[in-house]
Amino acid sequence: MSSPVLSIRDLTVKVPIDGETRTLIDAVSFDLAKGEILGLVGESGSGKSMICRALVKLLPSPAIAITGGSVLLEGKDLATLGEDAMREVRGAKIGMIFQNPTSHLDPVMRIGDQIAEGIRYHQGFGHEQARAAAVEILGQVGFPDPERQYDNYPHEFSGGMRQRAMIAVALSCNPKILIADEPTTALDVTIQAQILRLLMDLRDRRGLSIILITHDLGIVAQTCDSIVVLRNGQLLEHGPKRRVLAEPRHAYTVSLLKSHPSMPDEGGAVEVEQIAQQTRLQPLLEIDDLVVRFPTPRLGLFSGRKKQIAAVNGVSLRVMPGETIGIVGESGSGKSTLARAILGLTPLSSGHITFGGSDLAQQPRQTLAKLRTEAAMVFQDPYNALNPRLTIGDMLAEVLKVQGNTPPDGIPERIGELLDLVELDRAFMTRRPRSMSGGQCQRAGIARALAVNPKLIIADECVAALDVTIQAQIIDLFRDLKTRMNLTLLFIAHDLAIVRNLCDRVVVMYRGEIVEEGRCDAVFANPRHAYTAALISAIPDIDPDKPLPKGDLPPRNEPKGAPVLRGQPLISMQ
Amino acid sequence: MHRYRFVLFRPLQFLPVLFGISIITFILVRLIPGDPARVLLGARSTPTAIARIRAQYGLDEPLWLQYFYFLENLGKGEMGKSILYKIDVLKLIATRIEPTLTLVLTSVLLSILIAVPMSALAARNNGRLADHAVRIVSTLGIGFPPFWLALMLIILFSVRLGVFPVSGYGETIGDKLAHLVLPSLTIALSLSAVLTRSLRAAMIVVLKSDLATAARARGMPESLVFWRHVLPNSLVPTVNLLAVNIGWLIGGTVVVETVFAIPGMGQLLVRAIFSRDYMVVQGVAMVFACATVLVNFLADIVTVSLDPRVRL
Numbered sequence: 001m002s003s004p005v006l007s008i009r010d011l012t013v014k015v016p017i018d019g020e021t022r023t024l025i026d027a028v029s030f031d032l033a034k035g036e037i038l039g040l041v042g043e044s045g046s047g048k049s050m051i052c053r054a055l056v057k058l059l060p061s062p063a064i065a066i067t068g069g070s071v072l073l074e075g076k077d078l079a080t081l082g083e084d085a086m087r088e089v090r091g092a093k094i095g096m097i098f099q100n101p102t103s104h105l106d107p108v109m110r111i112g113d114q115i116a117e118g119i120r121y122h123q124g125f126g127h128e129q130a131r132a133a134a135v136e137i138l139g140q141v142g143f144p145d146p147e148r149q150y151d152n153y154p155h156e157f158s159g160g161m162r163q164r165a166m167i168a169v170a171l172s173c174n175p176k177i178l179i180a181d182e183p184t185t186a187l188d189v190t191i192q193a194q195i196l197r198l199l200m201d202l203r204d205r206r207g208l209s210i211i212l213i214t215h216d217l218g219i220v221a222q223t224c225d226s227i228v229v230l231r232n233g234q235l236l237e238h239g240p241k242r243r244v245l246a247e248p249r250h251a252y253t254v255s256l257l258k259s260h261p262s263m264p265d266e267g268g269a270v271e272v273e274q275i276a277q278q279t280r281l282q283p284l285l286e287i288d289d290l291v292v293r294f295p296t297p298r299l300g301l302f303s304g305r306k307k308q309i310a311a312v313n314g315v316s317l318r319v320m321p322g323e324t325i326g327i328v329g330e331s332g333s334g335k336s337t338l339a340r341a342i343l344g345l346t347p348l349s350s351g352h353i354t355f356g357g358s359d360l361a362q363q364p365r366q367t368l369a370k371l372r373t374e375a376a377m378v379f380q381d382p383y384n385a386l387n388p389r390l391t392i393g394d395m396l397a398e399v400l401k402v403q404g405n406t407p408p409d410g411i412p413e414r415i416g417e418l419l420d421l422v423e424l425d426r427a428f429m430t431r432r433p434r435s436m437s438g439g440q441c442q443r444a445g446i447a448r449a450l451a452v453n454p455k456l457i458i459a460d461e462c463v464a465a466l467d468v469t470i471q472a473q474i475i476d477l478f479r480d481l482k483t484r485m486n487l488t489l490l491f492i493a494h495d496l497a498i499v500r501n502l503c504d505r506v507v508v509m510y511r512g513e514i515v516e517e518g519r520c521d522a523v524f525a526n527p528r529h530a531y532t533a534a535l536i537s538a539i540p541d542i543d544p545d546k547p548l549p550k551g552d553l554p555p556r557n558e559p560k561g562a563p564v565l566r567g568q569p570l571i572s573m574q
Numbered sequence: 575m576h577r578y579r580f581v582l583f584r585p586l587q588f589l590p591v592l593f594g595i596s597i598i599t600f601i602l603v604r605l606i607p608g609d610p611a612r613v614l615l616g617a618r619s620t621p622t623a624i625a626r627i628r629a630q631y632g633l634d635e636p637l638w639l640q641y642f643y644f645l646e647n648l649g650k651g652e653m654g655k656s657i658l659y660k661i662d663v664l665k666l667i668a669t670r671i672e673p674t675l676t677l678v679l680t681s682v683l684l685s686i687l688i689a690v691p692m693s694a695l696a697a698r699n700n701g702r703l704a705d706h707a708v709r710i711v712s713t714l715g716i717g718f719p720p721f722w723l724a725l726m727l728i729i730l731f732s733v734r735l736g737v738f739p740v741s742g743y744g745e746t747i748g749d750k751l752a753h754l755v756l757p758s759l760t761i762a763l764s765l766s767a768v769l770t771r772s773l774r775a776a777m778i779v780v781l782k783s784d785l786a787t788a789a790r791a792r793g794m795p796e797s798l799v800f801w802r803h804v805l806p807n808s809l810v811p812t813v814n815l816l817a818v819n820i821g822w823l824i825g826g827t828v829v830v831e832t833v834f835a836i837p838g839m840g841q842l843l844v845r846a847i848f849s850r851d852y853m854v855v856q857g858v859a860m861v862f863a864c865a866t867v868l869v870n871f872l873a874d875i876v877t878v879s880l881d882p883r884v885r886l
Binding site for chain 2: 056058087088089090091092095096098100103104105106107108109117118121122153155166169170172173
């Protein structure tokens with residue numbers, strides 16, 4: 001390739017903490033060629049976001065500083081450039097898009113104005129000219145009606161469209177380089193595929209160079225030309241994509257590749273025979289024609305009565321003791337509402353939930369008491385689900401005391417056992433969540449769920465917030481626990497690969513309904529519903545020769561057999 | 575613009591609220607110990623004279639009938655006659671409402687003009703000298719009692735410097751405003767302190783937020799990031815705080831009106847309470863209540879216009 005657009009040499013970023021200096025980025029060097037998509041891969045804390053922040057000198061705290069190295073862009077060294085000169089670089093030379101478009105877009109400013117703002121400032125356009133340019137860009141990133149949508153606010157769009165808007169903002173001043181920091185992590189798989197496709201398309205049309213930060217090797221395999229692997233601020237490996245994926249040179253890259261959930265897994269084979277035997281037993285949980293409706297806010301001036309939206313619409317499901325069921329679907333498909341309904345955390349509109357033989361609607365008090373002692377939930381965000389003021393020991397003791405099954409003098413020993421179960425050192429008893437990593441917190445959350453000695457555990461996206469290697473560990477832990485304790489597990493996830501590795505049966509939800517249900521291997525090998533097939537094909541495979549689906553993805557609004565919900569408040573793309 | 579639909583329908587909710595307010599003020603006023611007729615006639619009045627006055631003002635009727643007359647009069651645009659001033663309460667209030675209203679308005683404007691730059695200065699220099707200075711000033715502003723501030727301002731500006739009048743209220747607009755500078759400043763010094771604390775805190779959060787980072791990442795200079803993104807995203811909590819404070823202010827101008835001898839509602843209310851002038855107390859309380867309801871309504875409109883996500 002020709003001479004690099006951006007050349008990073010020995011970039012070093014340090015921060016002084018408590019008198020000593022910690023190195024966040026340790027002499028990292030790499031080049032970015034014109035039209036290249038470079039994947040920055042690493043776990044949280046590896047410094048991949050920090051590098052990109054350093055490139056545009058928007059470091060999260062004034063204490064963090066570039067202490068050495070150079071960043072060459074068009075012959076200028078950004079590392080030594082002053083703040084005024086940097087403003088000319090940001091937006092105009094290097095555009096940035098972020099993981100969470102919802103928090104990075106200004107909620108009280110019209111989408112179009114946020115795009116036009118940069119154009120007016122950097123290119124000195126007038127109001128009308130800037131508006132025309134912004135409308136043009138909105139069209140390019142896939143807004144179907146840019147002229148009208150210019151005046152919409154961010155909250156009026158779906159997550160995918162917000163990310164498109166964010167990309168439009170980044171492109172507004174014709175940058176040469178685009179830095180994309182986990183741009184699809186917060187999105188559903190089918191939307192993720194659309195956004196990745198858009199990025200590649202923009203690269204082709206505009207000759208953009210893109211630095212793509214991600215933890216998902218599947219995305220790298222599908223979109224990038226070269227890969228940089230980082231750990232603890234150090235560059236471990238840098239090379240063309242195929243070489244790194246096929247013959248990783250560093251041991252850490254090997255372990256990253258191994259943890260990727262789309263890799264075939266020998267350990268998690270499903271004992272089909274065992275399940276067949278269990279069907280003679282009574283189901284532990286039986287859901288019959290469950291409907292959960294929520295009122296939607298009134299919209300138009302004359303729309304009169306409040307409309308209701310059915311988050312769960314006629315779902316029936318039988319769960320046998322000891323079974324592991326994966327519930328998959330995109331955001332808004334009703335997975336979490338179903339979980340909350342099962343635990344009696346949200347009122348049922350109609351239908352029945354029977355847990356261990358008692359009906360939640362008919363004997364609410366009795367069934368709730370049963371649920372509270374025999375079912376438990378593990379949450380998505382391990383930090384927010386734990387009380388920051390309590391030590392892990394106090395938190396578990398609280399559950400055990402309320403439960404009342406453990407004699408008071410037996411509680412410390414029981415806490416120790418629980419920590420052993422989730423493979424946390426007993427020393428964690430005295431730690432608080434803020435001094436623990438995400439994976440350790442999630443283990444504590446699982447220990448809390450196990451404290452009630454449950455028959456049923458509902459795990460709601462419990463690994464979505466974790467790094468891949470940690471994800472793999474938590475999945476192993478679940479697999480181990482379910483065989484050891486004969487747990488029944490409802491595993492809610494949007495990541496199909498994880499469900500495929502862990503679960504016996506899979507239930508695919510779409511807009512509040514079950515569109516497909518069956519044994520995991522059967523469903524994944526031979527999906528019968530178009531939506532399931534679309535979900536599966538949208539997973540970025542780690543094999544670069546299995547590309548993302550080329551053509552248009554199946555329409556979001558009207559898949560076969562699924563009725564369109566009225567009163568949908570979001571403007572979606574098609 | 576269906577976001578503003580509530581502007582049409584919200585006023586319908588005012589009717590039951592105002593009805594409730596009228597009942598409560600009606601009863602509360604009559605719980606004040608003492609007899610207006612006795613106050614009016616003085617200490618050496620005869621029982622017959624008192625009875626005659628009571629009959630004249632309908633005070634001998636049963637309570638529910640008095641309330642009925644009150645509503646009937648209200649329908650005719652009257653609020654009963656003041657015992658002390660011998661004219662209809664509504665007309666009486668009309669002569670007194672203007673100074674108070676102007677005072678509240680100038681105080682609020684002045685508070686905003688002080689609070690926004692102070693908060694901006696503090697938030698943008700968070701943790702530095704300017705921030706500490708603003709925090710000290712706003713703590714003092716909350717801490718000092720208004721009557722003391724008022725006296726200090728009079729001593730400094732009126733007595734020493736002779737810039738503004740000591741007390742009273744003028745005839746022409748310019749004259750009136752000159753008389754209102756010190757009273758408004760007295761109120762604004764404490765009100766702006768309250769607003770600054772809230773606004774500064776909100777601005778600090780938004781300055782560190784993702785949306786500000788994103789604006790910087792597209793090359794916006796810090797001043798544009800601040801005034802175009804940070805300020806609009808920090809205002810909502812303070813707008814509601816201001817509304818609560820205006821509601822309190824409308825009934826709370828008494829001290830300032832007394833110190834500066836402004837012939838406003840506060841003074842009227844105090845005199846009416848001392849002379850058991852039921853009708854006036856009732857009328858003034860009703861006006862205060864209506865004003866509070868109205869201010870909150872306005873605050874809702876401002877909130878919706880500031881944040882398109884809010885639906886009411």
